[in-house]
Amino acid sequence: MGSQGGFGQSKEFLDLVKSIGEARSKSEEDRIILGEIETLKRRIVEPDIPKRKMKEYIIRLVYVEMLGHDASFGYIHAVKMTHDDSLLLKRTGYLAVTLFLNEDHDLIILIVNTIQKDLRSDNYLVVCAALNAVCRLINEETIPAVLPQVVELLGHAKEAVRKKAIMALHRFYQKSPASVLHLISNFRKTLCDKDPGVMGATLCPLFDLVTVDVKSHKDLVISFISILKQVAEKRLPKSYDYHQMPAPFIQIKLLKILALLGSGDKQASEQMYTVLGDIFRKSDTLINIGNAVLYECICCVSCIYPNPKLLDAAADAISKFLKSDHNLKYMGIDALGRLIKISPDIAEQHQLAVIDCLEDPDDTLKRKTFELLYKMTKSSNVEVIVNRMIDYMISINDNHYKTEIASRCVELAEQFAPSNHWFIQTMNKVFEHAGDLVNIKVAHNLMRLIAEGFGEDDDNADSQLRSSAVESYLRIIAEPKLPSVFLQVICWVLGEYGTADGKYSASYITGKLCDVAEAYSNDETVKAYAITALMKLYAYEIAAGRKVDILPECQSLIEELSASHSTDLQQRAYELQALIGLDARAVETVMPSDASCEDIEIDKSLSFLNHYVQESVEKGAQPYIPESERTGMLNTSSFRNEDHHEASMHGLRFEAYDLPKPVVPSKSPVTYTPSTELVPVPEPSYSREVHTSTAVPSISSSGSTELKLRLDGVQKKWGRPNYSSGSTSTSESSSQKTVNGVAQTEIVSTSTSRAQATSSFDLKKPQVEISPEKQRLAASLFGGPSKTDKRPTSSSHKVVKSSSHTTERPPAAKPVDASEKSTPVQPPPDLLDLGEPTVTSSAPLIDPFKQLEGLLDQGENVSVPNHGAVNATKPPEMMSLYAEIAASGQSGGVVNPIPTNGDDLLSGLSGGSIKTAAPGGAAGSPSLSKGPSLKDSLEKDALVRQMGVTPTSQNPNLFKDLLG
């Protein structure tokens, strides 16, 4: 598909792109773009610009916008371009507006009319372009303007149009569910479309619908299962295969839907078991997409009603994931987190793998592992887990994640705290390091918890909790730069309970509080908390009959605050001063000791005002009318239910005015012409019309239009119901078969799976010592008793781990893998078809520059012998960078290809990069093999050189094929 016949743009534009490419800094780039903006601003308003020129300007605007600058001065020109008759320009216009405008932009209103016109076009490419724009630009307000037309396009002859119409409806559903709810039957119909692409697209809206409302879609279970079965059995056209997997993207979508439908529904789940088992067996774990399907299958199995066999299969798959590369480990940890809800024991098998992931340098993996730990926390391991989480929390800077992990720590600590002391310590740490990030509610929660205790009626424990809190706070309070929220908690607790156990004197604590107020003099909230705490302490002292001597610093604080700009602080200060002057009895009533938990009674009906109300009514005042009884007010609940069509009546109308009617009255009930509709047709009758129009056989439909020659030419042309109507209705109720009586509810017996695990690991010869520290950690995380019985398993886990961590795989580890895999990989037959392998051998370490030169000179460097095989045809330098991607999913049971590859050894690459080459051959997807890429790159190079574009030393990779 040679499309690089010149880049088709003017020199000016190419120069722009080139200069951007050569810009050495962001500021230089910005300067160039600002200059370009000035040029465009001038040029674009010139009169009589040729259309081709205009098109280029628009593309240049897109470029400007893409680089993060504001091109809003040109938006209107892009909008204008969508009006153009030529598809070429129209397409550019649509592209530009979809990139420029958000759905709430003012200019949208100018495009709606064009879109309406284009949706009616008889060129399907125009319709497609319009539908693309619909998906991006139409907002809730404008949906009614295009909805009828989009629905009509569901019956279009071209599958591309039908597919895009579905996606547009899907978008509408996301924006305003009410607008398309009446179209559910249409979705069900398109599910049976003969084109797999349309069917696949239909799964998107159906997934959304099922997510919201599972019950009303239960009857579709059978259909989804049968589709999935057909897909898995490769009944779809070959072109939907992806890396030899039959339509994996459709499979994944279906599995997602089935997971929703089967969750908590035994009967529906039982119907799925067979096909899920099939997919488990069939999915190819050597390629990434196979693993993607497998992962989705695990998710599905963990959602639906549990089946021991499938859970076993899922556990097996997970253990394979955990032994593979980083991506799969990540997926494995995630899957583990899902499965753990159903069979909590499964984590034990993988304890060391989990711990390795926890200590991995990769942050992403680490976080995923923390998520898993969070899910498997119990009271026995909470201390280890929360401590780890806090350590990690302290080490990171990402506020978003810090907040999340902090709130998780708090949650776990509240739920599983083994002791009060530990709880307080933990909370202190969380607040100390992430205090400003946690929700203020968490702080309030903590205060309440300290006040109320843990709910048991054990006063002794409660007061212990309090005194340990007070003690720790007095220790922490002197530390610099504590978060405000934490200080608030500290002040409050010290105020309430500082002197409660009599360990510390009031003057000691008040001194501390004054220090806080002084140190954080910018924080009014803290000062308010501090002074209120002071007030409480003095009140308790006075009530207890002790003499209060106010420290000089307290006195000055009070004075300072009573002159504060904040009225709140002022009031508190004055209140405190007034309180000190009262006698013991009065203070006792005003500030009762330890009363924070006492309920304050609130008279919600304001009955104390009854007398006043009655008096006023007697004097002739209007009686109060409750809000619900008032008339003339819009009742919000009924408004919501209102039909969207009616709602749209109040808004803008997007329909054209009625054309003068021809005299011939239209009798055809089938034809539906939205253009002549003044207001949107009421929904029920409308959908009926659509049904009939699709159901009518082609002969009668064309016949009826032939009778009267009206402007329905378009309709006639496309109206042939190519698209199968509801004949293959999916809504048949599901047959109530019970699948071979899998009624067992019991969860996977771990003993069997464990046995499997150990047996397979026995094969591994080298036993590597695990550090005792790790073992200890494992034991504390996963429970002590299983420790001894786990050890052999764990050690062999370790083997796998260690081998995958090192870059060069020791060949010693390989035979084991080989024995697991039945067939050794043969070198692909077309291995040497790309000529002179000797060249590569001369350059063992290829530097990018040399490589580029080589490409220009004779260009033979790149042809590594095993090129013919697939996507692994990467220049070595890239390979090492890319290794982990290409190898993903393959490293599990990959055989070391060294003996089979002969000449390849000469290239002196590390084992790792060779590995990436061989599995490709093993996967053997010939459809991917490319033509002589070398020639192409040379041509491209020559072309750009002609145009004066030379790659800078900065980025010699520009010519490098993306796929290798």
Added chain:
Amino acid sequence: MIHFVLLISRQGKVRLTKWYSAYPQKERTKVIREISGEVLARGPKLCNFVEWRGLKVVYRRYASLYFCMCINQGDNELEVLEIIHHYVETLDRYFGSVCELDLIFNFHKAYYILDELLLAGELQESSKKTVARLIAGQDALVETAKEEANSISSIIAQASK
């Protein structure tokens, strides 16, 4: 759902951006900066996923170009990784051994292809053949339009002689 697609070169230069969720222009610049900072800094042996603002960014490196897609927390990362690859393969088929330079100069074509692949943040077509056919159909129209334009202009040129 895919929230946005970013193509960034190793130097952090933007090669293509496509937004499926609403991000105002200012926000976009910030997002690009954040993501390129995160992604470009990652070592070669780590996962191809990054958690970001409660969402996930799946990225994949081809030569010196990073393809990033931002997805929801619950989406299947491996699938998205393959969607990226699917896109690259489609580009490759279209351009014939696609390289970064193709995308630099023909970024609008890369957009057209992306539009056939993804719509409203979802994969709309998983068959490379179908996508190729549609794009070819559009290009054919463009070609005829060009020819017509040429012939018309030549007619005019001749007439004006």
